[in-house]
Amino acid sequence: MSTQYWCESAWVDGAVASGVLLTCDETGTLTSVETGIASAPTGAEVVPGFTLPGGVNAHSHAFHRILRGRTHGDGGTFWTWREVMYSVAAKLSPANYETVARAVFAEMLAGGYTSVGEFHYVHHTADGTPYGADADSRAHAMERALARAAASAGLRIRLLDTCYLTGGIDTELSAEQARFGDGTIDGYMDRHASLADDFATEFPVGAPGESYVHVGAAIxxxxxxxxxxxxxxxxxxxxxxxxxxxxxxxxxxxxxxxGTTPTQVLDRAGVVTTDLSAVHATHLSDEDIASLGQARASIVMCPCTEADLADGIGPARELADAGATIAIGSDQHVVLDALRETQGMEAGERLRTGQRGRFSPAELIASLTEGGAKSLELPVGSLEAGKACDFIALSTDSMRTFGSVGEQIILTATAADVHTTVSGGQVRVRAGVHTELGEISELYAQAFAALGMENAGHA
Ligand SMILES: [Zn+2]
Incomplete structure (x- = not known):
């Protein structure tokens, strides 16, 4: 049984094509992509506007979404922001984190993303005792909560199981960091192997369009x-x-x-390879840029977070010219909008250099799609046979996008223009409402209630 979508126009082979017929099989994998089909065949769903491969959000901490709109009161710094973030981390349990993550992942789908790299470090109970150490909980309960949330929303996840051993160089973890730690590198490696084994059983990897849960690692x-x-x-x-x-x-x-930079410490350890994704990469030396480029590493730019935290923005163009692949991430989710996030990278480049067109519209689309697919090593990122049938469709006649020419819509659309999001061949979000989970604001009401927090200040 196959499913067909006929797209008025779509991004195929790095160009705008019109009349694009996408056919996927029962596993949600694309079996053919045909262009120049004048009208929709019988049974095909008509997708108006401009269709892009689903955005890949290559860097996320799902629970940081809870801080949105709550950290601007008295200025502060990255480090004071982090104190507020730790207060939310302290509230998380497997049950409430699944509720929170379900809302965040649904918002991600509505915002134009169909895959996420979840950089996850809240592994244990508040005092650092692993879940599963007693009969009341299962091992890997927090990781399982995130995976279940992603699978239930229809968002493809690479769960980046994070190693977090010290609170700073030669500094022990603080009390609020206890639940992030594994004691030693052996402790991390053992837990990571056990997680991968458990997930291979619970979330088996199948066809490109049907495997929603994958495990990766993070430092x-x-x-x-x-x-x-x-x-x-x-x-x-x-x-x-x-x-x-x-x-x-x-x-x-x-x-x-x-006695050297973080990039060079990683390089000397042998981990700067094409499998490495460096997130932020904001304050780099010329030698660092060359090392990351020569290794064909991925760079995950998070421009809305860099702006929110006043972190500055990394040399994305120089990194791309050196050979690195650029991907996009929303990090702390100050916005969950694949378009605004991508536009933010080019805006940052223009503000940093005083030059326009640092990345072409086609390069921006590639960063959001193929770049993220490479970073997360997922079979997504382009509309071609053998890849997952994951796509988003943008309105080309909204007040924001009316008049935009071809792929330049990547610089004008926002999440409000994402009228349809499909993953694994199934419509997940239509007109801002999740087809299975319902109104996403209602999911947030459940998430805040689960954390014992209110939608404060608007009474
Ligand atoms: Zn981060």
Missing amino acids: HSIRAVPAANLPRFTELSGPVHVHLSEQPAENEACQSAY
């Missing part, structure tokens, strides 16, 4: 994993993500401890 940062432990990550296959040089303070601490 939280050079602050959180000692340099001596980093070579162990070369033992793992698949993607490895790392927060890299997000803050000048991180670079300074690294220089004084190791």
Whole structure:
């Protein structure tokens, strides 16, 4: 049994094509992509506007969404923002995190993303005791909650199981960080292997269009994993993500401890490869840019978060020119809007350099789609046979997009223009409402209630 979508226009082979017929099989995998089909065949769903491969959100911390609109009151810094974030992390349990993540993942689908790299480090109970240590809970309960939330929303997830051993270089974890830690690198490696085994049974990997849950690894940062432990990550296959040089303070601490930059510490450990994704990559040296480029590493730019936290923005164009692949992430979800996030990268480049067109519209689309697919090593990112049938469709006649020419719509549309989101060949969101889960604002009402928090300040 196959499903067909006839798209008025779509992004195929790096160009705008009209009359595009997408056919997928019962596993939700594309079996053919035909262009120049004048009208919809009988039984095909008509998709008006402009269809793009589903956006890939290559960097997410789902629970950070809860902070949105609650951290602007008295200015502050990245570090004071982090204190508020820790207060939310302390509230999380497997049950309430599944409720929170379901809402966030539904919003992601509405915002133009069909895949996520969830950089997950809240592994254990509040005092650091692993779930499953007693009869009341199952092992990997937090990871299972995220995977279930993603699968129920229809969002493809690469769960980036994060290693977080120290509170800073040569600094023990603080009390609020206890639930992130695994004690030692062996503790992390053992838990990670056990997680991968469990998930292989519970969420088996099948056809491209039907496998929603995948496991990967992450090094939280050079602050959180000692340099001596980093070579162990070369033992793992698949993607490895790392927060890299997000803050000048991180670079300074690294220089004084190791006498070089975070990128060079990773490079000496052998983990700067094409499987590595460096998130942020804001404060880099020329040598760092060359190392990441030569290795064909991925760079996950999170422009809306960089702007929100006043972090500055990394040299994305220079990294791309050096050979790195650029991907897009929403990180702390100050917005969940694949279009605005992508536009933010080009806006940051223009503000940083005083030049327009640092990334062409086609390159921006590639960053949101193929770049993220490479970073997360998922069979998505383009409309072609063999890939998952994941796409978003934009209105081309809204007040925002009316008059936009071809692919330049990537610079004018917002999440409000995403009228349909499809993953695994099934419509997940239509006109802002999740087809299975309903109104997404209602999911947030459930999420805030589960955390014992209110939608404060608007009474
Ligand atoms: Zn992050």
